[in-house]
Amino acid sequence: MAMDVEVRPARRSDRAPLMSFIKDVWGGHDYIPRVWDRWIADKVNRMYVVAADGVPVGMNRVRFMEDGSAWFEGARVHPSYRGRGLGSMLGAHSMKVARGLGIATYRLTSGSRNHTAHRQIARMRFKEIARFSVYDPPKRHRASGSAERVKEGAAVEAYRGIRGTREYRLGRGVFWHNFGAAALTPDVVRRLVREGAVWRTGAAFAVARYGGEGALWEQVCFIGGPPSDAVKLAKAMMGRRKAAARWVFVPQGSPIIHALRTARFERSYSNILFERRAAKG
Numbered sequence: 001m002a003m004d005v006e007v008r009p010a011r012r013s014d015r016a017p018l019m020s021f022i023k024d025v026w027g028g029h030d031y032i033p034r035v036w037d038r039w040i041a042d043k044v045n046r047m048y049v050v051a052a053d054g055v056p057v058g059m060n061r062v063r064f065m066e067d068g069s070a071w072f073e074g075a076r077v078h079p080s081y082r083g084r085g086l087g088s089m090l091g092a093h094s095m096k097v098a099r100g101l102g103i104a105t106y107r108l109t110s111g112s113r114n115h116t117a118h119r120q121i122a123r124m125r126f127k128e129i130a131r132f133s134v135y136d137p138p139k140r141h142r143a144s145g146s147a148e149r150v151k152e153g154a155a156v157e158a159y160r161g162i163r164g165t166r167e168y169r170l171g172r173g174v175f176w177h178n179f180g181a182a183a184l185t186p187d188v189v190r191r192l193v194r195e196g197a198v199w200r201t202g203a204a205f206a207v208a209r210y211g212g213e214g215a216l217w218e219q220v221c222f223i224g225g226p227p228s229d230a231v232k233l234a235k236a237m238m239g240r241r242k243a244a245a246r247w248v249f250v251p252q253g254s255p256i257i258h259a260l261r262t263a264r265f266e267r268s269y270s271n272i273l274f275e276r277r278a279a280k281g
Contacts, residue, residue, distance in 0.1 A: 018049070018056050021076075022076050039074070046061065050090050057080075058086045060072060061074040064103070070094070111272075112131065128272050129274065158193060176221045178212060206223045217246070218238060223250060
């Protein structure tokens, strides 16, 4: 029997039916239940639900990023409804909304081992553009060494320094924050410098932010430059504040990874960055 399926904006009343299955995702450690109330109250970004015969059985969220791109996240579909194209419907609807707002670049991420998700992402014609590993500092690590905060007058120099790193090229020029990635354009770097989020040690640069989704995280969102300087910078950035987690994002293929491992940083997880651009015209 055919289902009556629709994609619509999420409602507060969708919480209970969605959480009835989301609570079991990732062994009961999914972050969606912790952020639902904030997401549903958000007037800037968008959250959508796919309903089958009137019952909410899936969701996703579109976040509008600092570089003018759209980030797709929080995609969940009830196990009994997977394989029926509902995830692709949510993605297609989100791209339509973004296009209507003049947004032409769409990105999302998936764990490197989530091959089922990768197949569905490929069906939506997203392409892998980079892979990243995320490293935790040693246990009981405290900030050590020194780092220089980049001042507003040096924003152009900082952008040139960041753009000149191998990590910028390997990571397709993005920085990560709260599971989302945005391009380090000149305007974005300028705003990050104003925010006080851009740091340097020697010839290495980092973007460091404090945030999270349902918990507070200390995040080195981008790091690039000579490995010896980069490790010193990572050590200085980690452990400055109380945090539920501390992460350093590094594109795979970077020699900084070996330097971090030598300094007893441990890999937490790896993910893939996917991107699709709207057709011109």
